[in-house]
Amino acid sequence: MLSSLVLAATLAAAPAPRTAASAKTLVHVPKVDALTGLAAFMERAGQHAALLRPAAWRSELHPFLVIDPTRPQSLSELGLDPSGPATVSMREDGRVSCMRVADAQVFQEKAAEAITAAGGAAAKPATRQGVTTLHVERDMGGSMGYALKGKEVCAFGAIERGGAALLKESVRLVGKTPAPDARLGKLPGVAYVVSGTTVVGLDGTANGLQAEGLTTKLRLPDFQSKGTSPYAAAKLDGLLFSRASVSPAGVTDTVDTMRATLQALCTACPKDSLHSMAKAVAKQLTGNLLVNMDHVQVRGSLRSMTTRFFAVRQAVAAEVKDAAAVKSALAPLGQLPDVKVLQDGWLLPLKGGNVLVRLKGKHLVVGNEETVTQATVAALTDSSAKQERAVDFAVDPKKVARGLSQISLSDILADELMAALFAASSELGPLLSRSERITGWMDSAPGGAHRVSMNWVLPAP
Template structure:
């Protein structure tokens, strides 16, 4: 009996969007009047990033009605329920928007006015099996309409070829109760977005945005929570500070990436010896790691591998099981071209700068900047502490924005990845400069997925 009640409560709490079949992206809001906090953040953030302004995306809520979900009276004026749900499904042939109707007569009158204005022809409703449907052509091309049953309505806007299919889909959606979507039930939020293998839940307040989600095929190693981390008591500093715990496969992935990068900036380093050193060290790593990116200092074109490597002043730390074995495995570094032996490690002279490899107790630290490497080594604590998640991070948005500003136009035109960074800088740079902190965590999830959470903080409003 108790388990049945728990199951019933869980199903009741799981969002149930009226999402169209074959939708590429679905946006679902369980209760439109619960978005006040999220809207408050977007309104404030939107003063510095136009893309986030509610006015920039509110026209996407409905195919032919101009609604403002931030104003309940706007929805009521069209006969829609401000406390009801809304689901927008984006398909290759158009979109479907499902909402709850509060006043059927008002909705039909307003819908007829809007469709007539957009289509140049009167929209005539027909009723069959309790479903009232309307379909009309747009003067600008395409088809629009809706299917209405009881208090549920699904409106659509489609290409000429997709009009019939979306009308049938809308009739189908209002004809039955929506099923709970387990994907959305795994994350918290007042609004949800599902696209491909990614599901995101959003919530917020006037000074904070909360994002939770799950994603497939992220370019990240598999994480493995261990509870205690040797870096658990360290305080976040610099541009990006992250503590992670990865599986043995994740260790191999991380070490392999670092090995490839070092080989690229040190082409004279003996390839087989680099590989042997990396493979031997990887076997001694516990999986507990630390990433400490201090700031960005771009020198030269980022199209060159050495310029990319040294653009971010950073150090990486990793816990080892046997410090003596690791020191022995790293000994060949002293014979590499341009290498120098330090009291606690080695420094390699490579294209564009130096790579520092140092040992402190059971901690291996690799960095591309002397000051950042020394600071990281000095900050390593004697004892560890428990971490709630397999990975956590803290980002200084101001330093990140200054780093993005250093990407040159020439590099942007020559590289798609840098072009994406430039787009982020152009759109979000002013907001990042006015933000306090971005923090979050990550975990691995079944099926090769990752679960993540992020909190974006703005200064308290004055």
């Protein structure tokens, strides 16, 4: 009951977004002058990643006025209220930007100047039933204008000439009180981005970015919060270190994915044997996992599944209910082609490297590199501690940058995913290499969604 009242109060306090119908992407800022911290991060990060510079995206905040989020007074100069909300709805036919007016006369004067400068034809505002509208065709195509009522204004920019639909939508938006969006009330932030089923809240300072979101687009297993984990106190320094608590259904999916990958890499391995081993092992896992991705070392073309599998040198540890039962279930590994039986497990040689399966107490460890697997085994203990979230993670951004830099030109030209990773490397690599750390957590949410939080930290100036 109390949480419901708190949520209701939060929704009532924050200005609701004036969302245009059919919006593909929505950006909502409850108070524009609260963006200074987030803008400060973007300004600093933009020194190494041009896409993040406020100058690169501030033109997206309004169809024809230039708004500088690093200078709230820039809104006052345009007759807009810097303490008011801003909502940008991006549609296939254009966009609508709704804001609050501080001085209607100043706004209309600045709007006329900007529209003329953008190639708009001469036109005078018209007022009907308390709504002042302006609709102007551009010489170079498209149209723009606004609808103004009291202290609310929605401006639009249409891709094609006409723009009647966007003008009508702008009139509708200023003529009604917007309803609170419950999706935004669930997340902290000074700015929100909504795209499909994904909602992200953003905040920041000059030294860091905080992002928290809800999405159904992550292909991840269902998580569960058990409270304690044998991996809660473990710590390893690598590219990515994560602790997770997975639901029984998630355990089955995770084990089956690993089995399918091993089957694809080891075509000589009997399918029935791998299936039976995977099924028996899944029944013995508690759901507590530890992931240790140490570094990236690419040898060959990433178009090859073998190269992709061994590119990230990693190991995964899983807590088991009955170590003796797991050892018995995995005994058939010793009969697979060229398998080497170890004192505490098995080594399966494959074309691109070795897969190691090891047991230590009530822990099953699977890795694709001996040193990383050994380091993971050495970090394990039998003592449990409280784990705050279903998943937490820590990323070394410098190692991520080095890993992305290993994508070859031939892979970029031949594979869309590799091309996307290369684009990310080109844009974010310099920033990643100058970042201090990235940490965060994840939880499952209703409706098959995941809640994700991330904290991106830059070194102190």
